[in-house]
Amino acid sequence: MNKPILQIGDKGAKVMLLQNRLSEIGYNPGIVDGIYGNLTKNAVIQFQSDHALKPDGIVSLSGWKALMPYIEGFNRYTVGVADTIKDIAQNHYTTVSQIVTCNPGIEKEGFQPGMQLNVPYGFDVIPSNISYSPDLLESHIRGLSARYPFLGTGIIGQSVLGKPLYFLRLGSGKKKVLYNGAHHALEWITSVLLLKFCENFCRTYSRGEKMKGIDIHGLYNSCSIYVIPMVNPDGVDLVVNGLSAENPFYYDLLSWNHDNLPFEEIWKANIRGVDLNLNYPANWDKAKELESKFNACKPSPCRHAGPSPLSEPETFALADFTQRLKPELVIAYHTQGRVIYWNYGTSAPPRSKDIAEILSGVSGYGLEETLPEDSYAGYKDWFIQEFDKPGYTFEAGIGVNPLPISQLGTIYLDNEKAMLLAALLA
Numbered sequence: 001m002n003k004p005i006l007q008i009g010d011k012g013a014k015v016m017l018l019q020n021r022l023s024e025i026g027y028n029p030g031i032v033d034g035i036y037g038n039l040t041k042n043a044v045i046q047f048q049s050d051h052a053l054k055p056d057g058i059v060s061l062s063g064w065k066a067l068m069p070y071i072e073g074f075n076r077y078t079v080g081v082a083d084t085i086k087d088i089a090q091n092h093y094t095t096v097s098q099i100v101t102c103n104p105g106i107e108k109e110g111f112q113p114g115m116q117l118n119v120p121y122g123f124d125v126i127p128s129n130i131s132y133s134p135d136l137l138e139s140h141i142r143g144l145s146a147r148y149p150f151l152g153t154g155i156i157g158q159s160v161l162g163k164p165l166y167f168l169r170l171g172s173g174k175k176k177v178l179y180n181g182a183h184h185a186l187e188w189i190t191s192v193l194l195l196k197f198c199e200n201f202c203r204t205y206s207r208g209e210k211m212k213g214i215d216i217h218g219l220y221n222s223c224s225i226y227v228i229p230m231v232n233p234d235g236v237d238l239v240v241n242g243l244s245a246e247n248p249f250y251y252d253l254l255s256w257n258h259d260n261l262p263f264e265e266i267w268k269a270n271i272r273g274v275d276l277n278l279n280y281p282a283n284w285d286k287a288k289e290l291e292s293k294f295n296a297c298k299p300s301p302c303r304h305a306g307p308s309p310l311s312e313p314e315t316f317a318l319a320d321f322t323q324r325l326k327p328e329l330v331i332a333y334h335t336q337g338r339v340i341y342w343n344y345g346t347s348a349p350p351r352s353k354d355i356a357e358i359l360s361g362v363s364g365y366g367l368e369e370t371l372p373e374d375s376y377a378g379y380k381d382w383f384i385q386e387f388d389k390p391g392y393t394f395e396a397g398i399g400v401n402p403l404p405i406s407q408l409g410t411i412y413l414d415n416e417k418a419m420l421l422a423a424l425l426a
């Protein structure tokens, strides 16, 4: 009944998450490396003792449930008769003002016994040192929404395997921009980049502070920044958590992986082997023609354009959402190369290059005219063709994909101001 979820000898993204959260709350699980060794086991035993669980060093369902508030980054707390808000803040390693931000009811109704509060812990919701998977995204959107009730969230559609395609909305202004990440499974670091940006934006807004010298209250009121952190959750799950025997495409995926290389090193496509950034109706026929050159006429780790434009639920949902939203500017995040692509074929929308030059200046990323092999059927291409407004592909970071999570700090610093300015300038 109480089957082990994690135990000594286990490896992978879930172990990394366990190690990250145990160390955030003061235990010592050793290096966050995704390997459940003796130090991690000892930390789990300590955690179990402190939470009235059987101290056996094995994480079972009850242990995972006890960890859940720390994974989400907040605790649902009922105020007792003797509680003061200061005590609650101290017990959660947070501040009174952060509790008030999470619970606008305190200002309206006052602080009273019996009240249900969302109490944030004193660490970031979005971890910056672990592999990031779609199940985490779900927990963290709950966590960010609880901490920042002014954050807008929703779902634009579902993946092939039924995973929700989430969006977050920063701001309530009339002008809209849209940023997305992880069209390509291998490039899941872009999801973390976008989520970190959302978390930092919300924190700054709640404190009434500036971010990179920019007035966040002003930006919040004039603009709505829509963020779709993970366009391809099925692909990211495959890359981060490995191929599960329960995957309905299990045997297909093994045959589509023609070079038989590890999925985590090569898989860019969605779970049906379609390269989502070659599935948009913008010169899609050319992407289709190029399949044979890349040995991708059938579903493949990359470069297969699919049976028809927008054949995949992920691209269909994003194109449909974009059509309804009509943003003034979009950025599609990819890795790697530290460059910004800003045109499509011979089209360059008004102000597109001027804005690109500013974004290039603050990020340090080079400006590139789109190369022929990347000129077809991408999200940015389709957006420019459809709206004649600035649309960019940012190739973040440098090195061999998948970029190690250790690059996140640099990638974030390069891109934070560019994301703010793109919204201001749009």
Ligand SMILES: [Zn+2]
Residues within 6 Å of the ligand: 183, 184, 187, 277, 333, 334, 335
């Ligand atoms: Zn990419």
